[in-house]
Amino acid sequence: MAGSSEKDTKKVDVFVQHECPLNLLPREIWSIIATMVTSNSIEDLFNMQATCKVFLGAARSDAVYKHATMSYKSLARFLLNLDGPERRFLDHCVEVENVDAIVRHGFAEYLRFGRLDKGMELLARASTEGSVEAGYLYSMLLMFDHEDEEDMVRGVQMMEGFRISGQLESYTNFLTDVCKDTTVILNELFARI
Numbered sequence: 001m002a003g004s005s006e007k008d009t010k011k012v013d014v015f016v017q018h019e020c021p022l023n024l025l026p027r028e029i030w031s032i033i034a035t036m037v038t039s040n041s042i043e044d045l046f047n048m049q050a051t052c053k054v055f056l057g058a059a060r061s062d063a064v065y066k067h068a069t070m071s072y073k074s075l076a077r078f079l080l081n082l083d084g085p086e087r088r089f090l091d092h093c094v095e096v097e098n099v100d101a102i103v104r105h106g107f108a109e110y111l112r113f114g115r116l117d118k119g120m121e122l123l124a125r126a127s128t129e130g131s132v133e134a135g136y137l138y139s140m141l142l143m144f145d146h147e148d149e150e151d152m153v154r155g156v157q158m159m160e161g162f163r164i165s166g167q168l169e170s171y172t173n174f175l176t177d178v179c180k181d182t183t184v185i186l187n188e189l190f191a192r193i
Helices: 027-040 040-052 051-058 062-067 074-077 085-094 101-109 118-127 133-142 149-164 170-193
Strands: none
Touching: 027 051, 040 051, 040 085, 040 101, 040 149, 062 085, 074 085, 085 101, 085 118, 101 133, 133 149
């Protein structure tokens, strides 16, 4: 055999590992960043997830869903357009006990879907977890939307607690915003019918 006299050379695969600069920070730090991003906009979180695998992994951690705030988006806005990624986001937040999400889910259950018991249950749960927003809604609904006298008395007692604690002014502003936003949203819903 001609050419067999050549020495067999071993091929050596040279693997050069390029460290992604994003991997230099621990995932916990990226999760904290993702939580702060979510506090400003759910849409920004979705954009962050679409950027790269590191962000996708960090942005999908339970810590992000647990601590995400949704107060930048009016409560009434959750009555509309809760489909697709935003709905899945809200559902995941509720699963990990995010109080903001529980309030918004309870509000939507009560007003949009007419599941009064489920809505009240969620608002009561969020209220016991410390959500003043949920407490306001829960007390108002107890006072004005139930025929049970005990519920009405409980709602009045809760409202009295808000007055005594000095939270009545913030409650009035909150309720004004909810009613104004709800009117706009309901008009939009009726326009679609």
